[in-house]
Amino acid sequence: MHNFKKIVLLMLMLLAFEQVLGFALEPITFQHYLELELEQKTEENKQPDMVFIGNSRVSTTFIPSIFTENMEEVNCAFNAGTGSQGIAGTYYYLKDILAQYDLKYVVVGLDYQTVLKEDRVLKRDLVVLERVKSPLIKAEFMLDVFAPSEYIYFLKSYQYRNNVYDIPVNLKQKLSKEYRQGIYTGGGMVYEDLGFTRETEVFGTGAGIYISQTWEEENIDWDKMAYLDRIVELCKKEGLRLFLVSTPLTISTVYGTQGYNECDYFFKKYAQEKGIIYDNLNLLKGREHFLPDAKMSSMEHVGADGADIISQYYCEVLQKHLHDEEVSSYFYSSVDEMKNSMEDIAACALHTEKIDQEGNRKIVGELLHKEGTQAEYQFEFEKDGKVIILQEYSEKNECMLSKDIIAFPMTLRIKCRSLDDESEKMYEVNIDKTMWE
Numbered sequence: 303m304h305n306f307k308k309i310v311l312l313m314l315m316l317l318a319f320e321q322v323l324g325f326a327l328e329p330i331t332f333q334h335y336l337e338l339e340l341e342q343k344t345e346e347n348k349q350p351d352m353v354f355i356g357n358s359r360v361s362t363t364f365i366p367s368i369f370t371e372n373m374e375e376v377n378c379a380f381n382a383g384t385g386s387q388g389i390a391g392t393y394y395y396l397k398d399i400l401a402q403y404d405l406k407y408v409v410v411g412l413d414y415q416t417v418l419k420e421d422r423v424l425k426r427d428l429v430v431l432e433r434v435k436s437p438l439i440k441a442e443f444m445l446d447v448f449a450p451s452e453y454i455y456f457l458k459s460y461q462y463r464n465n466v467y468d469i470p471v472n473l474k475q476k477l478s479k480e481y482r483q484g485i486y487t488g489g490g491m492v493y494e495d496l497g498f499t500r501e502t503e504v505f506g507t508g509a510g511i512y513i514s515q516t517w518e519e520e521n522i523d524w525d526k527m528a529y530l531d532r533i534v535e536l537c538k539k540e541g542l543r544l545f546l547v548s549t550p551l552t553i554s555t556v557y558g559t560q561g562y563n564e565c566d567y568f569f570k571k572y573a574q575e576k577g578i579i580y581d582n583l584n585l586l587k588g589r590e591h592f593l594p595d596a597k598m599s600s601m602e603h604v605g606a607d608g609a610d611i612i613s614q615y616y617c618e619v620l621q622k623h624l625h626d627e628e629v630s631s632y633f634y635s636s637v638d639e640m641k642n643s644m645e646d647i648a649a650c651a652l653h654t655e656k657i658d659q660e661g662n663r664k665i666v667g668e669l670l671h672k673e674g675t676q677a678e679y680q681f682e683f684e685k686d687g688k689v690i691i692l693q694e695y696s697e698k699n700e701c702m703l704s705k706d707i708i709a710f711p712m713t714l715r716i717k718c719r720s721l722d723d724e725s726e727k728m729y730e731v732n733i734d735k736t737m738w739e
Contacts, residue, residue: 320457320458320459323458323459324457324458324459324462325458325476326469326472326473327458327459327462327463327465327466327468327469327472328458328461328462328465328472329462329465329468329472330472330475330476330481330488331429331432332361332486332493332497332499333432333433334481334484335484335486335493336380336381336382336496336497338483338484339380339484339496339497340380340496342484343378343380343496348377348378349377349378349403349404350377350378350379350380350403350405351376351377351378351379351403351404351405351406351407352366352369352370352376352378352379352380352405352406352407352408352409353379353380353381353382353396353399353403353405353407353408353409354366354379354380354381354382354383354409354411354497355381355382355383355387355392355395355396355399355408355409355410355411356383356387356392356410356411356412356549357383357384357385357386357387357388357411357413357426358383358384358385358386358387358499358602358603359383359411359413359549359550359602359603360381360382360383360387360409360411360549361381361383361384361385361497361498361499362383362491362498362499362500362501362599362603362604362609363411363549363550363583363603363604363608363609363612363613364381364383364409364498364549364609364612364613364616365381365494365495365498365609365610365613366378366379366380366381366495366496366497366498367379367495367496368610368613368614368617369613369617369620372614372617372621373617373620373621373624375406375407375624376406376407379407379496380496380497381495381496381497381498382395382396382399382433382497383411383497383499384426384429384430384433385425385426385429386423386425386426386429387426387429387430388423388426388427388430388526389416389417389526389529389530389533390427390443390446390447390526390529391426391427391429391430391431391443391447392410392430392529392533393529393532393533393536394430394434394439394442394443394446394447395430395433395434396408396410396533396536397439397536398433398434398435398436398439398440400536400540400542401435401436401439402435405540405542406542406543407542407543407545407620408537408542408543408544408545409544409545409546409547409620410533410544410545410546410547411547411548411549412530412546412547412548412569412580413548413549413551413602414514414517414548414551414559414561414562414565415514415515416526416530417522417523417526417527417530418515418517418521418522418523418526419521419522419523420523424452424455427443427447427448428455428461430443431443431444431448431456444456475487489502490502490503498609500605500609501599501600501603501604501605501606501608501609502599502605502606503599503605503606504596504597504598504599504605504606504608505552505595505596505597505598505599505605506596507596507715507728507729507730508729508730508731509552509554509594509595509596509598509649509729510554510649510650510651510652510668510729510731511554511558511649511650511651511668511670512551512552512554512555512558512601513554513555513558513559514551514555514559514601515559516559516560516561517559517560517561517562517564517565518561518564519564519568530572534576534578543624544578544579545578545579545580545581545620545623546569546573546578546579546580546581547580547581547582547583547616548566548569548580548581548582548583548584549583549602549604549612550583550584550589550593550598550604550608550612551584551601551602552595552598552601552602552649553584553589553590553594553595553644553648553649554595554648554649554670555601555602556584556585556637556640557637557640557641557644557648557649557670558648558649558670562637563636563637563638566582566584566585566636566637567636569582570582579623581616581619581629581633582633583612583615583616584640585633585634585635585636585637585640586615586632586633586634587631587632587633587634587643590644590645590648592611593608593611593612595649615632618632619632641672642672644672645720645723645725646671646672646675646677646720646722646723646725647669647670647671647675647677647718647719647720647725647726647727648670648671648672648727649669649670649727649729650667650668650669650670650716650717650718650727650728650729651667651668651716651729652665652666652667652668652681652714652716652729652731653665653666653668654666654703654714654733654738656738660705661705661708662702662703662704662705663703663705663708663738664700664701664702664703665681665692665700665701665702665703665714665716666699666700667679667681667699667700667701667716667718668699669699669718671720675720675722676697676720676721676722677697677718677719677720677721678695678696678697678718678719678721679693679695679696679697679698679699679701679716679717679718680693680694680695680696680716680717680718680719681693681701681714681715681716682714682715682716682717683703683707683712683713683714683715684712684713684714684715684730685709685712685713690707695717695719710733710734710735711732711733711734711735712732712733713730713731713732713733714730714731714733715728715729715730716728716729716730
């Protein structure tokens with residue numbers, strides 16, 4: 303009996319040590335701020351009845367307050383998006399959320415990679431595991447998704463073992479008044495509103511051409527599709543209204559990625575078979591004007607005020623769905639229809655290539671455009687505010703960059719225009735001396 307007490311005491315001491323060390327090692331996460339806000343809503347008797355859930359494309363796109371303020375049917379919405387969240391994590395996280403709140407509406411983010419085969423990403427499931435509160439659901443998630451060799455990562459002291467030198471900074475932030483009050487003070491991706499995180503930076507004139515992996519049905523991971531089926535069944539069982547949605551990618555990604563049209567058709571067909579609604583926000587009409595690639599923060603995240611714009615549009619769409627009204631006026635029916643309605647030139651970019659040992663290079667222009675478009679290219683060099691036109695508008699997509707004018711840092715710029723509809727796109731890149739090393 304005496305030895306048993308010693309063992310129990312030792313276990314408690316180890317557990318306490320793990321908690322303290324884990325707290326010191328783990329960097330600040332957005333989970334802390336979301337939980338504080340949800341606790342505050344509970345105190346105000348505002349129980350959540352709508353959730354947006356999925357990966358970081360969801361967390362950076364949908365602003366809960368816009369839906370709460372503009373939809374009579376919604377009392378309180380929150381965003382449960384996490385970085386790189388996989389569909390298995392979405393299922394278990396949603397299951398845990400439903401154990402806590404009496405929801406009415408669930409919005410699940412889907413994209414062209416959601417159900418494709420890929421290498422294991424352990425971190426994304428660990429992030430979701432940390433958010434799951436129910437011990438039973440957490441255990442189910444562990445046994446179903448994690449391999450025994452990964453169990454060691456359940457210890458934060460091991461998972462964040464490489465953060466030893468960050469302990470002073472972590473503790474200073476976590477012990478601060480702002481952190482305890484739920485006031486986020488970081489930069490870059492900024493926590494704002496019930497799980498919504500805003501990307502503050504945008505591509506601007508650095509918006510170029512972003513092509514993703516080809517989408518092919520033979521690359522579908524049917525185990526992932528099974529989790530999507532389970533999400534549909536779970537919502538049906540709980541009497542919830544489920545909506546599937548694809549958040550914005552860059553226009554150039556949708557335009558240039560082979561198979562994206564087939565991907566859109568695949569999800570539309572799936573939703574129709576399941577009797578649920580799927581909206582692809584990449585096919586919003588006029589999107590090239592109100593959310594051009596210049597407003598994107600990365601290939602897959604809206605930036606600056608892009609989330610406000612998309613949230614307003616999607617809020618209107620959801621309202622119409624709830625009232626069984628048509629939304630076809632908001633969307634193109636396919637990627638092909640979108641392409642046909644757009645200007646001739648969708649996006650442009652440039653890269654440079656070394657052509658000799660003396661340091662001379664050439665600039666090569668790249669273009670995404672409609673078939674048969676007659677395009678012209680203009681190349682420019684800028685240094686200290688002075689612009690030199692290296693090649694005036696011409697059909698030549700290559701231009702000489704002489705070593706005699708190269709001076710770091712500098713800006714290279716390409717302008718492309720269509721001779722048919724006079725549309726023009728521009729792309730520029732800042733070059734420093736390390737870029738070509």
